[in-house]
Amino acid sequence: MQRSIATVSLSGTLPEKLEAIAAAGFDGVEIFENDLLYYDGSPREIRQRCADLGLDITLFQPFRDFEGCRRDRLARNLDRAERKFDLMQELGTDLVLVCSNVAADALGDKQILVDDLGLLAERAGARNLRIGYEALAWGRHVNQWQQVWDIVREANHPALGMILDSFHTYSIKGDPSGIADVPGEKIFFVQMADAPILAMDVLEWSRHFRCFPGQGEFDLPAFLAPILKAGYRGPLSLEIFNDGFRAAPPRANAADGLRSLLYLEEKTRERLLQTAPAVAAEPDLLFAPPAADTYDGVEFLEFAVDDASGAKLGGWLEGLGFAKVGQHRSKNVSLLRQGDINLILNAEPYSFAHNFFESHGPSLCATAVRVKDSARALARAVGYHGQPYRGLVGPNERELAAVRAPDGSLIYLVDQGADGQTIYDTDFSLSGGVADNGLGLTRIDHMAMALPADGLDTWVLFYKSLLDFKADDEVVLPDPYGLVKSRALRSQCSSIRLPLNISENRNTAISHALSHYRGSGVHHIAFDCEDIFTAVKKAKEAGVALLDIPLNYYDDLAARFDFDDEFLSELAYYNVLYDRDANGGELFHVYTEPFEDRFFFEVIQRRNGYAGYGAANVAVRLAAMAKARSGGLRHAKL
Amino acid sequence: MQRSIATVSLSGTLPEKLEAIAAAGFDGVEIFENDLLYYDGSPREIRQRCADLGLDITLFQPFRDFEGCRRDRLARNLDRAERKFDLMQELGTDLVLVCSNVAADALGDKQILVDDLGLLAERAGARNLRIGYEALAWGRHVNQWQQVWDIVREANHPALGMILDSFHTYSIKGDPSGIADVPGEKIFFVQMADAPILAMDVLEWSRHFRCFPGQGEFDLPAFLAPILKAGYRGPLSLEIFNDGFRAAPPRANAADGLRSLLYLEEKTRERLLQTAPAVAAEPDLLFAPPAADTYDGVEFLEFAVDDASGAKLGGWLEGLGFAKVGQHRSKNVSLLRQGDINLILNAEPYSFAHNFFESHGPSLCATAVRVKDSARALARAVGYHGQPYRGLVGPNERELAAVRAPDGSLIYLVDQGADGQTIYDTDFSLSGGVADNGLGLTRIDHMAMALPADGLDTWVLFYKSLLDFKADDEVVLPDPYGLVKSRALRSQCSSIRLPLNISENRNTAISHALSHYRGSGVHHIAFDCEDIFTAVKKAKEAGVALLDIPLNYYDDLAARFDFDDEFLSELAYYNVLYDRDANGGELFHVYTEPFEDRFFFEVIQRRNGYAGYGAANVAVRLAAMAKARSGGLRHAKL
Known part of the structure; x- marks a missing residue:
């Protein structure tokens, strides 16, 4: 498929965006009107620049609040459209996105909408241009693709078709499966966006929190598959409104975008292999990398x-x-x-x-x-x-x-x-020998990484696509100096695990680690052991500097769990942290102090299938580390 | 009133927090359990430190998921409470916050809740401690203050009372007015939090977006007034969960917190003057500064x-x-x-x-x-x-x-x-003389400021309290390299206006300005004029460097408004930006290039009551400034 991206998805001036898009390997671009508006050069210049970069302008967007406008404004709105048609012809693109009217006074009568869009399509068709009509999730009267299809079918004009956007469908819990029954030639364009599932106002969600396919939680192959079954073979385009992307370096971000499309294609192809093998097998349609290893x-x-x-x-x-x-x-x-x-x-x-x-x-x-x-x-x-x-x-x-x-x-x-x-x-x-003083450490449990705040999505997509890892849900953890977010990646079989930690604050332990690394880097490495007390006893004897945990933590353990005092004292003496999950799984773990203030080691023992990383204890660990960093004296124990 | 704040509202370790709280002038503090848990010192040490700092420990919080727990866990939960009572006695505080049970398997039968809390109050009372019961907005069965009062009244135990929290009431659109009818002695504690109105999950909203009174949108005097009418004379305490506060310097933030309480007191006093003058006039109850000037x-x-x-x-x-x-x-x-x-x-x-x-x-x-x-x-x-x-x-x-x-x-x-x-x-x-080449500038329209991302709340509260300014709603604006937020302050009569601009991204025009100032600073100064074209013509003749606006902007104006070509050419020639509001108010404005890359001037003309700041044109201005900064060549015009 032709791979395209909207200029609004990236940071920078229009020329910076176009260069980043071409460098990433896209062959199409949607021009978001404002990017053009703010650019100090003519549309013809942009057309030439795109041509030089090997980019088709796949779409000009958006044209707002047209259909069902107040009747006294219709003529003026058609004039406005003609002005934009002029611009499109200078740009050298034939397709414009018309998004459903959001005005409070918009009319909802279907026949009016059909007539208005028919009129617009007639004007466009006369100039060899096309109108793509899209339902915004917050459209005043039209917010579902089924309504769009209903109107497009009724208008029945060759210059009028549908534009489908995964966000606008999924954000209002729409069902894309019926798209398979739409004639493919009436789908003019497809926009893909992923997003985390957030319980918030849809417009805010859309404008600030979209992300690339594979970085969020939408089932995007289930959106693309019926579109391909319907026969659509046009561009697959990313339209991502994301606060972070607006500030991220555009080249690296565009590269993530292209990778996300490849990933979406692979996952869609897997889906189609079962339900429409002929489509899945179509040459050059969908990216088909070698299968992931185990x-x-x-x-x-x-x-x-x-x-x-x-x-x-x-x-x-x-x-x-x-x-x-x-x-x-x-x-x-x-x-x-x-x-x-x-x-x-x-x-x-x-x-x-x-x-x-x-x-x-x-x-x-x-x-x-x-x-x-x-x-x-x-x-x-x-x-x-x-x-x-x-x-x-x-x-x-x-x-x-x-x-x-x-x-x-x-x-x-x-x-x-x-x-x-x-x-x-x-x-x-x-040399063959293994030392006698082994602590009974058996394998690497996980490698935790510290990343800058804008690095998380890149890592998640990298591991999901290249290595077929899974990403757990995000967890938010309190640090004494700000919040830390953690999201764990793991191989399908869970034999390799990478919790990723980020912070948006300058003063947290994560940020501290980042500044010491000058970039992303390992945060800590956790080793599984046969028996935590044996391991920690030997480590202590060997003079390993273990992170000192406040006694108050153990008082709270005593209130939460039915431990006898001797056991609690042992936990406290050896600075062992404890957690228990809802199914009775147990975690025992102990941390070293940081090595050269950069990273540290953890020794852990999981019992009864405990699968997490001790999130309940992260705050006490971070506070203890902050204390150790600030050079505070440790109080004697027991 | 006694002024108190919860340790969770501030950044840092427990000693850092306590010092900041005392320095700001509070005389009470709520100890949030986790802050104690992560502290490497004994509760007695904290008690002594608070005493040294002149802080009463007004509350220990929270104790979770107690009432209506599964019957086989009740005895264990009472043991857990006794452990916490030990801790409270070491801390030297007599009041604990019990928040309504959120567990999925919590029982909702009212008699059980009454009995459980009665049992807990009996245990507490025996040790001269008290239980304050609070409804969480997301409590499993109990989420309104009316339910809490119902249960507390039925249980009828001297060691059991209510804790009221403005966030938990307002976030679910509750009505506090009936609190005036509760006996004041059954209100044990009052927590105040403001928040912006956000359409999102209440728990997320509560945990990340609370702010100090006066910084958000809740009508807090309407919450506090009935509490005082009921006869409550205990502490007034801030409990603010806010991502920014968790990372902000604690001393400055605590100072904002105290100021917010004073502001709340003044506004509540004004309210009470009308409905309960005797309460309003009570000496030492509410802060009563000299009235604001005009x-x-x-x-x-x-x-x-x-x-x-x-x-x-x-x-x-x-x-x-x-x-x-x-x-x-x-x-x-x-x-x-x-x-x-x-x-x-x-x-x-x-x-x-x-x-x-x-x-x-x-x-x-x-x-x-x-x-x-x-x-x-x-x-x-x-x-x-x-x-x-x-x-x-x-x-x-x-x-x-x-x-x-x-x-x-x-x-x-x-x-x-x-x-x-x-x-x-x-x-x-x-010298008395006024130059002949005056441009017809008449007065200062506004002074826009550039602030770091975490500075906005401080400024809003400062101007609202000290100077009795109003704050307009926040507007989000796109910059080529990230989003910019703007919130305008103005005097009650609007004769002084200060739009405040922040950005969370490193690369925006705002951040650029900040780095040039080394701190917050003026961003631009706007002068009103008699006639924009006269002013800009003279400025051009005088060689003032005006910010160059792309021609594409004027093509779009042509599509949006019914201007004749000559007028449009004049706008474009003089780089005049245009906006029109819903009521036909019009704005004409022009910008200079930045003075030493630090700040710039704007000349504006408002017609027909236009009250905004040209938000519609901020993006084109920012893009033009980015272009000017990057040293791009300007294309010749007309």
Whole structure:
């Protein structure tokens, strides 16, 4: 399909928007009238610029409050339309969006609406132009696509057709399935927008909170599928009113937009495979990337360090029971292991990790995930405009498929390899031993990331499309200095989990972490363990600095749960936090203090299927961290 | 009344909050449980700290989901309450807030609720503690104060009373007037919160969008008046859940909170004067500042400059038809005049203006407003905790009453003076002449300010309380790089108007202005004129750099209004913007380019009672300014 986007979806001046749209790979653009109005150049100039950039102007929009206007204004409104037709011809586009009248004094009599739109279509048709009529969810009399179709059918003019917009249908709980029965040639244009489900005024919701497909909660394949079944083969266009997008860098945002259309196409194609296989199989209609891989957890995490921070981080990890089990054959890279957890500390100069260290300081520079077929996984990622990465590989070393995550770190896609050898076998000299002081840490439970406020949607879409992850609902958490939002991504099988944390305030722990990273970065890494008390006891003995939790927290646990005093004292002594879900699932977890004020580690034990991340305890953790940061003295315990 | 605030209303750790609350002048504090929970110190320590700061702990809150809980949980819930009673006794407070049960499985049978609360009150009473029962707007069965009263009356226990919260009543369109008939001694506590009227989920609204009294849209005096009529004389407390407040500097925010209570008291007192004069007159009950003055417009504006920028600004103003008519007798200060407009350029070293210039660069450092009685106006401002200012006054010079605005600039309160002499007569050597090249500018129409996103509420409250201004509704405007919000303040008679503009995005024109000011500052100053075309013609001849408006804007005017081509050409040639309101009121206005990239001037003509600020044209102005800033070439016109 032709992929298009409305200029209103992006930030900047009209030329900045057009360049971003073309660079992202769109081949069509809707010109939002105000963008033209405020531009200091002629419509012909815009037409030429679009042509130079390879962009069709798919639509000019909007033309408001026309049909059913007060009778004494009709002639004047037709004159107004002719002025806009002049403009369209200068722009070189033949389609204008007429949105349903919202005026308080608009007339609702169907015959008047049919006649008015017929009249307008006649004027447009005489100039080889077309009218697309769209129901606004807050239209005075017309707010559903079924009404639009009714009017368009009655008017029965070749220059009059429908424009469909997913937001206007879903925001008022409309049902798109009947669109499949409309003749495809009477659908002139299709606009797609997603949105979070919000209980608020529809107009406000529409103007400020729309987002790209896949970033919100609407079932958009269920909207597009009947449109394609009806035979529509015109452009698929994004029209997103979003406060954040209005301020976001337009190139990166347009790239997200294109990716969101690809994702929508893939998901729609999957839907159509069951109900209309012929449409699904139509060549060049819908994006069909290689199927997503399945994952079997995290193979390893790689930290970018220099010699000094590498030694320090290594010391911390030894305190947490990790043992150095390998040294890279050709590079200044070491391997630490415990249970199924592999951690790589990379201090190699002239490497990707070194560049990452230079920009971000000690940080997580790569995450390796286990896949069945790395070539296929990489092909999928690249199909979704992911940026592949090839590093320097020494003789006999294994080359890993990799794609860049939104923060510039790498995601390695690691399969078993034809020879049955692991990356550790090929690239490392292994010592084979595992330390005695292991804490019983078994696997990586999750990697939490700190993102800037406008980064969340980008990450969600990246992981949903390239890696087929799911996104949990957003949770809002109090920090002593502002609110923090968290949304967790996870692989379909939940073996890889990434809670993403953002804050809109300058002073929160998240913002603090961001400023230390100079960009997005790892916030904390959680390790599963066999037994929390064994683990924390050993960690304490090894001198690991655990985050000190106020005693008042344990007084409240005592009020909430039926614990005996001895058990409570043990929790408090070891700074172990506790949560219980509605089904009796239990979480025990403990935090280290931050490593160089950048990120920290968590040791957790889940019991009885507890699936969350201890949101109930985030506030106490954040307050404890704020206290630790401010250098406050800790009071002695017990 | 005792003035109190809940710790949840402010940002920071518990000690930071308590210090800010005491510094603002509150004498009571509600301890929000989580703040204590996350604090690394004992409840006794908090008790002592509050005592040291002169704060009573007026309430401990909240205790949730108690009454009507599942029968098998009642005993456990009573145990939980006893734990919290222990805590209260350590804190030294006798009142706990029990909010109505929200659990899906909560029982609604009234007798059960009466019995449960009676049981709890019995336990509390035995320890000399009291239970305040409050209806949450989203309570499962109990969500109105009338239900709470019904239950409290039936339970009839001396340790059980009502807690009233304005948000929970108004958010579900409840009517507080009947509270006047409740026995005052059964009202244990009163929480006040304002909010903007938002069409959204009540819980979300409550948790994120509450604000201080006077900053929102609720009629709070109508809530407080019947409570006082009922005989309640306990604390008046603020409980504000607000995302911005959670991140705002706590001291400044607490000061706003106290001011909001004073404002609420004054407005309630005015209401009671009519309906219950004895209550209104009760000594020490309600804040009673000197009545607000009336205003007769702006007497003068004072700009902080140095010699270089003063000469440049003087040149700009001469181009706009101002003539230098006076020189200060003892200071490096000059007076420019046109029509009723007096502008003062202050380049005096070692002065307030100089300090302001050092911090902000060339900027508006003082606004003088005409009042009937400056002593009374100042007393009112100081009563509202405004910061008075006294400058250096030379011999025979007049001393002006002044108070600091939220941006640190001054507001002079100027009356006629006993001797009938003006400040110009006493302080300046006047040349008497008015230049021939006057543009026919008559008066100051408005002064628009650029504020950081979190500054709006502070300004609104400042002007509403100290100066008795009104606040118009908020308007949202598109900037090419993000959205801008605008809310206009004006004196009761509309002779002084201050549109306030904020942006949450880093890249907008507002943010640009802010970064140039290093703080809030003047954004533009608009002068009324007799005839826009005469004014703009002369300005053009005088070489004033007018902001260039794209021709496309005039094509759209042509489509929207029935102008002849010649008139449109004239508008376009002179870059005059046009707007028309629903009643036929018309606005003509033109902008200069920004002075040193900081602020700009507007010349406007209102016809037929146009009362707005040309919101319809803000987007084209912002786009034109962005273009001018980015140094784009302007296309030749006509």
